[in-house]
Amino acid sequence: MLDIKFVRENIDTVKQSLINRGSSLDLEEMLSLDEQRRARIVEVEALKAERNNTSKEISEKKRAKEDASALIERMSQVSATIKELDASLAEIEETQHQWLLACPNLPHSSVPIGQSEEDNPEIRFWGTVKNFDFAPKEHWELGLALGGLDFERAARLTGSRFVVQTGWAARMERALAQFMLDLHVDEHGMIETIPPYMVNTKTMTGTGQLPKFAEDLFKQENWDYWLIPTAEVPLTNLHAGEVLDEAELPKGYCAFTPCFRSEAGSYGKDTKGLIRQHQFHKVEMVYFAHPDNSYEILEQMTAQAEKVLKRLELPFRTIALCTGDMGFSAAKTYDIEVWVPGQNTYREISSCSNCEDFQARRANIKFQPKDSGKKQFVHTLNGSGLAVGRALVAVIENYQQADGSLLVPKVLQPYMGGLEVIEALTSENL
RNA sequence: GGAGAGGUGGCCGAGUACGGCUGAAGGCGCUCGCCUGCUAAGCGAGUAUACGGUUUAUCCCGUAUCGCGGGUUCAAAUCCCGCCCUCUCCGCCA
Numbered sequence: 061m062l063d064i065k066f067v068r069e070n071i072d073t074v075k076q077s078l079i080n081r082g083s084s085l086d087l088e089e090m091l092s093l094d095e096q097r098r099a100r101i102v103e104v105e106a107l108k109a110e111r112n113n114t115s116k117e118i119s120e121k122k123r124a125k126e127d128a129s130a131l132i133e134r135m136s137q138v139s140a141t142i143k144e145l146d147a148s149l150a151e152i153e154e155t156q157h158q159w160l161l162a163c164p165n166l167p168h169s170s171v172p173i174g175q176s177e178e179d180n181p182e183i184r185f186w187g188t189v190k191n192f193d194f195a196p197k198e199h200w201e202l203g204l205a206l207g208g209l210d211f212e213r214a215a216r217l218t219g220s221r222f223v224v225q226t227g228w229a230a231r232m233e234r235a236l237a238q239f240m241l242d243l244h245v246d247e248h249g250m251i252e253t254i255p256p257y258m259v260n261t262k263t264m265t266g267t268g269q270l271p272k273f274a275e276d277l278f279k280q281e282n283w284d285y286w287l288i289p290t291a292e293v294p295l296t297n298l299h300a301g302e303v304l305d306e307a308e309l310p311k312g313y314c315a316f317t318p319c320f321r322s323e324a325g326s327y328g329k330d331t332k333g334l335i336r337q338h339q340f341h342k343v344e345m346v347y348f349a350h351p352d353n354s355y356e357i358l359e360q361m362t363a364q365a366e367k368v369l370k371r372l373e374l375p376f377r378t379i380a381l382c383t384g385d386m387g388f389s390a391a392k393t394y395d396i397e398v399w400v401p402g403q404n405t406y407r408e409i410s411s412c413s414n415c416e417d418f419q420a421r422r423a424n425i426k427f428q429p430k431d432s433g434k435k436q437f438v439h440t441l442n443g444s445g446l447a448v449g450r451a452l453v454a455v456i457e458n459y460q461q462a463d464g465s466l467l468v469p470k471v472l473q474p475y476m477g478g479l480e481v482i483e484a485l486t487s488e489n490l
Numbered sequence: 491g492g493a494g495a496g497g498u499g500g501c502c503g504a505g506u507a508c509g510g511c512u513g514a515a516g517g518c519g520c521u522c523g524c525c526u527g528c529u530a531a532g533c534g535a536g537u538a539u540a541c542g543g544u545u546u547a548u549c550c551c552g553u554a555u556c557g558c559g560g561g562u563u564c565a566a567a568u569c570c571c572g573c574c575c576u577c578u579c580c581g582c583c584a
Contacts, residue, residue: 064541101542105553112553115565119510128564135564303500435539 061160061422068094077166080173080383090159097152104145111138161265162272165418167383168355168392174382180395181382186366187375189399190458197464198402199456200333203229205464206482209334220331221323221338228482229452232468233341235475236451237316240343240368244445248364250312250345255294257317258285263297266423268389268415275324278338287320291344292442299348300423304438306430310349310357314445317342334449335407341448347441348425351417354439355392358414362394365410365445371471374454375399377406391416398450402457409450412443 067074068091075087114135121128172181203209208229214222225233244250264270264286269277278287288294295313304311319342330336345364349357362378369376381393390413397406417437420426426435459467466482473480 098542101553105542108554109552111564115510118564122510132564137564139564 061418062163062166063421064094064156064160067091067160074166077383078163080167081164081386082175082384083164085159085163090156093152093156093159097149097156100145100149100152104142104149107138107142107145111135111142114138158271161422164388165391165415167386168414168416171386171392172380172382173384175384176382177385179382180379180385183378183380183394185375185377186370187373187399189375190401192401192460192462194462196401196404196457196460198333199400199453201402202456202460202464202466203333206466208232208482211333219338221336223334223337228466228476228479231476232455232472232482233448233452235472236455237341237343237448238475239371239471240445240448240451241314241316243368243371244312244314244343244345244364247367248312248314248345250314253291253295253298253313253315255288255291255298255315255317257288257294257320258283259288259294259297260284261286263293263300266297266300267293267419268422269293272388276322278320278322288317289321290319290342290442290444291315291317292346295344295346296419296425296440296442297423298346299425299438302425303435304348304425304427306350306427308348309427309438310347310353312345312347312361314343314345316448317344334453337449340450343445343448345412345441345443345445348427349414349439349441350427351436351439354414354416354441357439357441358392358394358412361441361443361445362396362410362412365396365412365443368446368451369396369398369409369454372451372455372469374451374458376409387411387413389413389415389418391418396446398454400454400457402460407450407453408447409454410444410446412441414439414441416440 062074067087071087071091078085078087114131118128118131118135121131172179174180197205200209200211204211206228208225208227210224210226211222214224217224241252245252258280261270261284264277269286269289277289280286294317295315298313318339320339323336323338326336334340345361347354347357347361366376366378376396376398378394378396381387381390381395386393393411393413395408396410396412398409399405400407416439419440420437425438425440427438428435455469455472456466459469461467468476468479468482
């Protein structure tokens, strides 16, 4: 959420940001609401001041056993007016609040201006794209042939966009997750966390999923509980309403959780395989950072995500999202895309964002500067480190061999009982 | 799910039976100053947030906030209604 005062004092900046993001929000309407609101506040607060003063007089008169009925009579009318004004003020404030909740974050000045993913510049590339002397298969073909991925049974159990992973595919998913968590905890000093996988409306609003994107989420019937679309939601809201010590910053959390997404509006897209599921696993990183160095933390966190791919020896490229392609809450975002040879393309496997104080303002997360001064909003950052299901896709496709078997990446072997090659499913590797 | 107890400032804790003089006693903590071989103690001052007005900014002024929302009233921490959360006991359960 943007600060209303900031909007009022930086009209051109906000206007340009909305244009760059391709948003259709009406800024003029909001500004006129703001004027109405402030005028109404002046009006009603003058009356309240009068009421407070007169109430004191009344109590003094009553104690002195004097007659206060004239004052009471007048205040009765003043109170009635206050009630009306308060009601109309509340209405204006609610409309304005909804506007602010629907307004996307301001892009950082370094974010390239553009309309779509076509305009996202590549920042760096890492690795070597392997030349296969055979036509590399897609992961779902291999998963089917090797018996680890079962989309048919999942469809019977639930529906489309689900999978049953068995044997090596289940274990490799677990191995990937464990490898990633160990890396973030042991080498990056992050705090491992197991948060709730369901959160309430307030929490979803804190990070920006609500009120605008309810159709992307799964909701529990009869409960104010939503399934998390990413651990960013519970992790960032972990300190909602709190004041952190400046010395604690930056504070990093990581969590391995399932993520649930309705994938509304993606009909026909990525219908095969693991790429776009209603339920998938992700290791998420969240940082609470000092405003002075949050962009350094963004670089650091992005590097941490990249390190996962480097250790897995998977080629990737990192791109900067342009204004038109960036998520709602982000001020700046890097996407990391891993090479998937079966599809002969790059697929997003991580998204690392600095949300600055956008979420902190919604969720009310502050820190107390050491040398006194006022409490300030922290900057919040989140990044995938990494999407586990998609990492499995990348491993399967990049590590496939001509005979249809898979090599197990070196860093995963300790997590898979030393297994080096995955052959077709047998009782031995089950 | 049933029964009971409770939610007041950074923390502890008065106030709620009889509504007003309580942004809220007292204590602790913290900050600044004084004092002081050092430390501790002592003395003095200060110590919430948001919004609005004013302002270059500070200051200042106003309004709101005693879990949340609503009601009664000239006036609500205090009375009434609804909800949320925490704790204890019982039931159920991995």
